[in-house]
Amino acid sequence: MPTVALPNWDATQSRILDAADEVIVRRGVHDVTIAELARRAEVSRPTIYRSWSDADDVVRTALLRRAAGILAQFPARERDRTQVVADVLRFIRLFRGDAVYGRLLAEEPEAFTRYTLQRVGSSQRMIIGWLAQAISAAQPGGTVRTAPPQEIAVMLLLVAQSAVLSHGTVAELIDEEAWERELGAALDGLLRP
Template identity: 70%
Template sequence: MTKRQATLAASLPSWDATQTRILDAADALIAMRGVRGVTIAELARRAGVSRPTIYRNWSDADDVVRAALLRRVIGILAGFDEPATTRTAIVDDVFRFAARFRADSVYRHLLAEEPEAFTRYTLERVGSSQRAILAWLAAAIDAAQDDGSVRRDDPQAMAVMMLLITQSALLSHSTVSELIDEASWERELRAALEGLLRP
């Protein structure tokens, strides 16, 4: 494990049992009703806690939603046991991440039913979820630069561009489905990511 990868693992947050119950309640509400259905009163009822308990951990319902989305991203990232160390492995991992992201019940709901909420929580500002993904990508890019399969440049800047390209492709996927089939969409996205990283 590289120093950057160790730093990433150490920087990821964790949640205690009460916080986990609250975030579980948020997940269920988002998947069923969308982000507008997440209120402090409903979270307290579903999690079996008092409102003050929620306010001791988060400032408002929006803050709980952001924490719930971050937890789901961390869960997806935790499924990658070995960090990528080559250009091809990085792109493969991005596609695996994208597939798991699209299959996730909460993110699937946001992409299909509330694209404006997806945009607000993932594109309008760089939040904790995006920072976790960027750190994961930058660590892999740094390792692959040592391998020689990725060009020598700022790993953080390259990670940002990879995230922008992939997020845009995911958000626009259903919009362009009549113009490009799934295989072509994957091929062209792969070519874009490979081209970004190639020496």
């Protein structure tokens, strides 16, 4: 099965993205400026502008790189429905535990929403591609329903994003183990033939 193409960044771009990660984790998205990134990455502002149009563009790329790093931890392999659900749950655990995404979810949910939910961006497209490949690989075995893999992947992403974003709201109503179990059941139901 082919793997999802993960973007590559050169050494200078990586330093700039590392600087963005650091600012987001320490002070939040609102403090990510071109001047601050240039200072932290020890590059000129024009160097940043050669790759990105503004600070928001850098943040979006930093988030894409974080998502790509999580996806890189999943080897390409044949899957069935159970493995697809397990991989999605593992992705969610890694995502929530990521320093940048975890900071956004805990401290800046409005920024998380702006960067991940208001439009389908590169990160979501990459995740949908990964999910569609996993679904496509599982369908021939009969454990995943027959429907266009891309369409099922979009719905899996919507369910997972909603659960992740709402997690803090319901944390006092459902413990972590039950939350993950019930999310797994919802994902399994979405995939079941």
